[in-house]
Amino acid sequence: MPNNKMIEIRWHGRGGQGAKTASMLLAEAAMDAGKFIQAFPEYGPERAGAPMKSYTRVSDEKIDVHCNVANPDYVVVIDPTLLNSEPITEGMKEDGILLVNTSMTPDEVRKKVNLTGGKVYTVDASKIAEETLGRPMPNTPMVGALIGATHVIDDKALRSKISHKFLGKLGQKGVDMNFAAVERAITEVKGE
Amino acid sequence: MSLKSWNEVPLGGVILEAGNAKEYKTGDWRSQRPVVDKEKCINCLTCFIFCPDSAIKVENGIMIGYDYDFCKGCGICANECPKKCITMKPEADFR
Amino acid sequence: MSTATIKKIKKALTGNEAGAEAMRQIDPDVAAVFPITPQTELMHAFAAFVADGKVGTELVTVESEHSAMSATVGAAAAGARAMTATSANGLALMWEIVNICSAMRLPVVMPVINRAISGPLNIHCDHSDMMGSRDTGWIQIFSENSQEEYDNIIQAVRIAENPNVLLPVMVGSDGFIISHALETVEIYEDAEVKEFVGEYTPDRTLLNTGKPMTYGPLDLQDYYMEHKMAEHNAIHNAGKVILEIGKEFGKKFGTEYGFFDTYKMEDAEYAIICIGSTAGTTRVVVDKMRAEGKKVGLIKIRVFRPFPFKELAEAVKNLKGLAVLDRADTFGGRGGPLYIEMKSALSDVKEKPVTRNFIYGLGGRDINTTDIETIYNQIEETVKTGKGAESFSYFGVRGDV
Numbered sequence: 001m002p003n004n005k006m007i008e009i010r011w012h013g014r015g016g017q018g019a020k021t022a023s024m025l026l027a028e029a030a031m032d033a034g035k036f037i038q039a040f041p042e043y044g045p046e047r048a049g050a051p052m053k054s055y056t057r058v059s060d061e062k063i064d065v066h067c068n069v070a071n072p073d074y075v076v077v078i079d080p081t082l083l084n085s086e087p088i089t090e091g092m093k094e095d096g097i098l099l100v101n102t103s104m105t106p107d108e109v110r111k112k113v114n115l116t117g118g119k120v121y122t123v124d125a126s127k128i129a130e131e132t133l134g135r136p137m138p139n140t141p142m143v144g145a146l147i148g149a150t151h152v153i154d155d156k157a158l159r160s161k162i163s164h165k166f167l168g169k170l171g172q173k174g175v176d177m178n179f180a181a182v183e184r185a186i187t188e189v190k191g192e
Numbered sequence: 193m194s195l196k197s198w199n200e201v202p203l204g205g206v207i208l209e210a211g212n213a214k215e216y217k218t219g220d221w222r223s224q225r226p227v228v229d230k231e232k233c234i235n236c237l238t239c240f241i242f243c244p245d246s247a248i249k250v251e252n253g254i255m256i257g258y259d260y261d262f263c264k265g266c267g268i269c270a271n272e273c274p275k276k277c278i279t280m281k282p283e284a285d286f287r
Numbered sequence: 288m289s290t291a292t293i294k295k296i297k298k299a300l301t302g303n304e305a306g307a308e309a310m311r312q313i314d315p316d317v318a319a320v321f322p323i324t325p326q327t328e329l330m331h332a333f334a335a336f337v338a339d340g341k342v343g344t345e346l347v348t349v350e351s352e353h354s355a356m357s358a359t360v361g362a363a364a365a366g367a368r369a370m371t372a373t374s375a376n377g378l379a380l381m382w383e384i385v386n387i388c389s390a391m392r393l394p395v396v397m398p399v400i401n402r403a404i405s406g407p408l409n410i411h412c413d414h415s416d417m418m419g420s421r422d423t424g425w426i427q428i429f430s431e432n433s434q435e436e437y438d439n440i441i442q443a444v445r446i447a448e449n450p451n452v453l454l455p456v457m458v459g460s461d462g463f464i465i466s467h468a469l470e471t472v473e474i475y476e477d478a479e480v481k482e483f484v485g486e487y488t489p490d491r492t493l494l495n496t497g498k499p500m501t502y503g504p505l506d507l508q509d510y511y512m513e514h515k516m517a518e519h520n521a522i523h524n525a526g527k528v529i530l531e532i533g534k535e536f537g538k539k540f541g542t543e544y545g546f547f548d549t550y551k552m553e554d555a556e557y558a559i560i561c562i563g564s565t566a567g568t569t570r571v572v573v574d575k576m577r578a579e580g581k582k583v584g585l586i587k588i589r590v591f592r593p594f595p596f597k598e599l600a601e602a603v604k605n606l607k608g609l610a611v612l613d614r615a616d617t618f619g620g621r622g623g624p625l626y627i628e629m630k631s632a633l634s635d636v637k638e639k640p641v642t643r644n645f646i647y648g649l650g651g652r653d654i655n656t657t658d659i660e661t662i663y664n665q666i667e668e669t670v671k672t673g674k675g676a677e678s679f680s681y682f683g684v685r686g687d688v
Contacts, residue, residue: 024469028299031471037299040468043411063471064567066432066464067655195509198516203453204392205506205514206491210499 006059007152008069012086013078016048018139022078023054025161026143026152030058033157038063051086058152074150077101078125078142089115099149099189101125101138106192121149123189132181144182145189155186218245222265224280226258232277239269239278293540295473302465305433305472306372306398307332309440312480313396314342316367316487319358321349323377324410325462326400330372356381356388363393364502366492368444370395374462375402375416382420388455389424390518391502394447395455398440401429401563401614402462403650411651412462414562417591418615418624424518426456426525427592431566433470436460438542439589444484445532452525454518461564463651475540483539526593546595548587549602551577555584557666558603561612562588562625565647565654572659583663588625596632603633606640608670610662612682614648622646622679641670644679652683 009026013019020041027039038057044050055069071091080102082088089098096118100109106120123145125138133140140162147155162178170178202208228239235255240248247263249256270278300308306329310318318337320330337346347362349355355371362369373381378399388395399417403409417427426446430436436458443456460466493502506514530545537543550570552558559569566587576583586602603609613623621627622644633639643666648654662682669675680688 024299027469031297031299036471038468038470040464043463043467065571065656066461066468066564066567068653070655070657196513198513198520201510201513201517203491203517203521204390204502205504205510206391207501207504208491208498210501 006057006061006063007073007150008071009056009058009074009076009146009152010069010072011054011056011076011078012082012088013052013054013139014048014082015050015052017078018137019052019054019078022076022139022143023056025140025165026146026158027056027058028165029143029158029161030056030153032161033153035059035153036061036063042068051082072096074099074146074152076142076146078138080104083109083112089113089118092118094118097121097150099123099142099146101142101145103127106190110192119192121145121189121191123148123185125185128181128184128188132184133177140178141181141185144185147182148186148189149191155182158182217261219247219259219261219263222260222263223283224265224267225260225283225286226263226265226267226269226278227281228255228257229277229279232275234275236274238272238274242268242272244268293479294476295541296476298472298474299469300433300472300474301328301467301469302433302436302460303328303400303467304332305437305470305474306400306440306460306466307336308472308474309437309480310370310398311336311342312475312477313368313370313441313444313484314481315344315370315396317345317347317359317362317369319347319349319355319362319369319371321352321355321371321373321377323352323374325402325412325466326372326374326377326398328466329398329400352377352381353384356384359395359397360384360388360391360393363388363395364391364492365494366489368448368487369393370397372398372400374400375404375410378416378420379404382423385420385425385455386423387503390514392453392518392521393455394444394453396440396443396447397425397455397457398436399457399459400462400466401459409650410462412464412564412614413649413651414459414614414624415616415649417457417459418617420457421592421624424454424522425592426452426454426522426529426590428456428458428529428590429562429588430458430460430465431564431587433460433465433468433472434542435589436465437472437474438536438540438544441480441484442532442536442544444487446525446529448487448489449525449528449532450490452521452528454521454525459563464564479539483536522593526590526595529590529593544589546588546590546598547602548589550585550587552584552586552602554582556582556607557610557663557670558584558586558606558608559610559612559659559662559666560586560588560599560603560625560629562591562614565612565614565659568654568656569659572656572663575656576660576663581663581667591625591628594628594632596628597635599629600632600636603629603640604636604638608666609640609642610666611642611644612662613644613646616646616649626679641666641673641676643669643675643677645682646680647682649681654683658683 027037041054125141533544611626626644
């Protein structure tokens with residue numbers, strides 16, 4: 001990530017899929033890596049399954065801005081079915097990055113959402129989650145994939161945050177499963 | 193009585209002297225005064241029990257009269273007295 | 288102690304978590320709790336500190352906000368350092384006792400997570416809750432972000448308990464925008480905060496049987512006005528204490544606090560004055576427009592009650608144009624509450640800027656950097672053409688205004 005620049009990320013998911021948790025997990029890891037951070041969901045009438053957005057800002061300087069992210073550097077889509085229904089690429093920067101949880105190729109996604117600029121990455125995070133965590137929670141591997149695609153922060157910071165955050169609740173086995181999910185996401189994320 | 197100014201009153205309307213209601217002589221409100229006929233009184237102390245203002249004076253079990261500083265002249269004592277030895281008289285007769 | 292030796296612990300906290308951290312370090316004797324969005328998580332986090340034995344607070348779970356404030360007032364009258372927290376409709380429900388709390392001169396501190404008062408039913412940010420209670424005799428302090436919320440709650444205890452003040456303090460911060468957003472916050476060490484806050488040794492307490500007293504007696508035509516005058520005087524004089532404590536806080540922890548904060552106002556021609564998280568967004572726009580050669584500035588209100596009218600008139604008098612942003616309406620008044628106060632403050636000044644009121648962001652409607660830039664451009668346009676001068680209307684609403 002370039003120096004002295006604020007990176008703004010918009011997460012698209014469905015209520016209950018962990019988009020908010022993902023946006024905050026990345027922010028917490030970034031803070032441990034020495035960045036200033038901000039992460040917040042866009043709360044509507046919250047319902048499981050309803051489309052929702054969450055935001056992360058990562059910066060080398062104190063963050064003053066307190067509005068929603070209108071022109072994201074990165075857009076992360078946790079649920080691929082949202083490609084059909086939500087304005088996923090709205091306001092995305094010209095040189096922005098679109099990362100989608102899907103088994104499709106980046107080229108297929110680009111055509112589907114009619115994207116001209118930017119760069120598209122895909123990763124099958126749902127499959128990775130099933131195989132490593134034993135349940136369809138793609139949010140943690142999506143954070144890994146985003147780091148793999150953008151190097152927004154060092155993946156070591158994410159690992160240390162996962163270990164710190166999940167050890168008490170999930171035990172070492174749970175932490176290792178999340179490590180495996182992140183590892184695979186970083187390796188398997190594909191760009192154009 | 194001179195009233196205190198805003199920078200003299202205790203903050204928040206708090207009353208700092210406990211039991212200062214005693215300083216307020218409610219006996220002034222009385223328009224009828226109870227008078228006891230000690231010839232007929234049997235010192236049963238029914239009046240003492242019923243008086244809402246604790247204005248019946250009792251010494252060694254004997255009803256000795258009224259605390260006119262606080263008796264409001266309600267007449268409950270006269271009404272409840274089993275010997276009907278308390279009569280209510282116009283206060284004006286005494287002032 | 289110099290600021291260099293003060294250790295700051297960087298944490299990623301939501302506004303509600305930052306508020307709970309402040310309460311944990313203050314360790315009040317009593318906290319009355321009742322959930323209401325978006326404040327719920329603050330007391331939720333604090334209740335966890337109570338359950339974990341990290342504080343000695345007596346946590347009273349009550350059945351409504353009316354009871355929450357009543358329990359807080361009761362505890363404070365008994366001599367406890369007492370706190371509660373609320374939002375919007377909760378503040379509305381406790382309104383009766385909110386007035387009694389200040390009239391009884393009880394130094395209660397209450398974080399208010401600012402939210403629109405329904406209806407229509409809405410749980411998102413605006414300032415209608417605290418603005419609706421601006422005349423209740425409470426000191427009102429607003430925060431821009433989680434850091435300020437944390438700092439303000441700590442200072443509020445000192446302000447409220449100061450013998451020359453003895454008034455309750457509300458500390459506002461924006462619902463969801465701050466309360467539910469994770470941000471970088473610097474927490475000070477427990478011992479340092481405890482040293483700053485100090486022990487609470489009230490002069491007058493109901494539980495002191497050696498010195499019995501009555502709280503809340505009937506107060507009629509003969510004394511009511513004297514008590515109100517004393518309250519009036521106390522809140523106007525509180526300004527001095529607020530500044531002293533803001534300075535002392537700055538000396539110890541590194542960030543000094545005043546009545547309001549100015550940004551690039553020295554040579555500014557056009558300025559925005561606003562409250563809460565919008566100030567942060569505005570600061571970013573000031574930087575952008577300054578880089579383009581525009582002489583713009585910002586004033587962020589921290590203390591709304593007592594309203595620093597003299598200092599604000601001084602701060603804005605040399606501007607060409609002033610845009611006043613209100614996140615609340617007065618429905619029938621001359622614009623939003625901040626605008627009314629500013630118009631009043633400027634009535635003392637001969638040469639004054641052209642002003643215009645923008646009522647924005649009600650019920651959590653987002654205000655972004657483009658919106659703020661539009662407002663700066665509109666106030667410049669108003670100064671140049673006279674169109675819209677001294678007007679008040681909504682900003683960011685569909686339809687002609």
